[in-house]
Amino acid sequence: MVTAQDDGWAGIGWDWKDYDDIRRRLDQGADPEAWSGGRPLHRAAVFGSPEVVAELARRVEDVDALENGVTALWEAVVSRKPDNARALAAAGANPWRQSIGGWSPGRLSLAGPTPGLFAVPAGEHLTDAERAAAEEAMRLIGALGSLHYEGTGLACVAGIDAAEAVRRLKATPVQDEVVDEVLEDPYACEMDESLHVVGVTSVPGGCVVSQPWGYAPTMPGVLTRLSAGTVCYGLYANPKSGNQGSVARDGSIEDWDLNPGGGLYGGATSEEVLASYLYLYNPVAFSCSFVGLRLTDARAVIGPHDLWVQLPQRDYWRQSHW
Incomplete structure (x- = not known):
């Protein structure tokens, strides 16, 4: 039985797919309204099965209760869990209730x-601009495909090509044998050698400065030089602490x-x-899209x-481009 100090969810962690276990806990007194400082229905909306979502939705007082300003249905939609979203709607959740930024889950x-x-x-419909943004996100994410970017540093720059980026950085060509090494x-190389070597590529809408093994393109002194008269988004996919924008x-x-591709916030x-939703868990695409690179x-x-x-x-840790 559940005690005063126990909400009934001990040991469940983030896996909310086991319907029999969830129902047994609820029947034994687990609190359908509270889990580890949050709401079980919100966790199940993201990490659970439709059956678990439906069972919890049946037991809560308000299927549209808020956690961090959003409903469980919002969480299911944002997390791309359509079956869980349908289960919540069937239980009475309102798809058209406005939330962050004036958007509703529906x-x-x-x-x-x-x-x-x-x-x-x-x-209820998207504007032409919103529909175009959604179509471009689908195209861009598909064009990038599944790429390994952990440890990569990027500077995505609008409106200038690779040659202009090199001029602004006062960079010099690297010999092929050095690049190969x-x-x-x-x-295995000396830090001063490897950290200062970057790749530069022209793309539709601007250019990208890339370093697949380090943060050099995102150093303030690089970003500020590149951004003169334009805008630049820097991404470092830090293997230790996550994506930094x-x-x-x-x-x-x-x-x-910043946390590009890391989700929505109040x-x-x-x-x-819209951008956070379209590029959720796609930090490279988010960074490119932010400055209009295609x-x-x-x-x-x-x-x-x-x-x-x-x-x-x-x-390069000084911000001025002078």
Whole structure:
């Protein structure tokens, strides 16, 4: 039996798919409204099965109760769990209740892979701009494909080509034998040698500066030089701490400590909500899209690059581009 100190969910972790276990816990007094500081229905919406979602939805007081400002149905839609979303809607959850950025779960689903998830009432539709953004996201994610980007640093720059990026960085071409040595085992090279070698590639809409083994393209002194008169998004896929994003505009760092492709958050604008949903768990595509790059393949990220160049020795942790 559940005690005063036990909500009945001890040991369940993040796996909410075992219907028999969940029902047994509930029958023995597990609290359908609370789990480890959160709500079981929200966890099941993301990590559970439709059967578990339906069972929990039947037992809660309010199927549209909020956690961190959103409903369980919102979580199911954002997490691309259409069967769980259908189970919640069948239990009475409201697909058209507005949430972050003025979006509802139902309207957000119109931009995703299952636009027919709910019956759409009159007046609920995407704008032309939102539909175009959804179509471009599908195209860009497909063009990049499944690529290994852990440990990669990227600077996605709008409006300039590879040659202009090299000029702004005052970088110099790297000899083929040096590139071959670094590519063979970048971590075996001296840090000053490998860290200052980057690949640069022109793409539709601008260019990408890439380093598959390090953070050099995202150093403030690189981003600010590249962003003069334009905008640049930096991504470092840190193997230890996760994806780190930053924005530089017209020579200054505008925002940092971002989590590209990491999900939605309260206070986001309508455009930010849509982008976060469309590029969830796709940080490379998110970073390219942020500045309007329209890559047709993954070459600018993983190579072969248009140019291999070496950055000059300077203090790249200063933000000024002068």
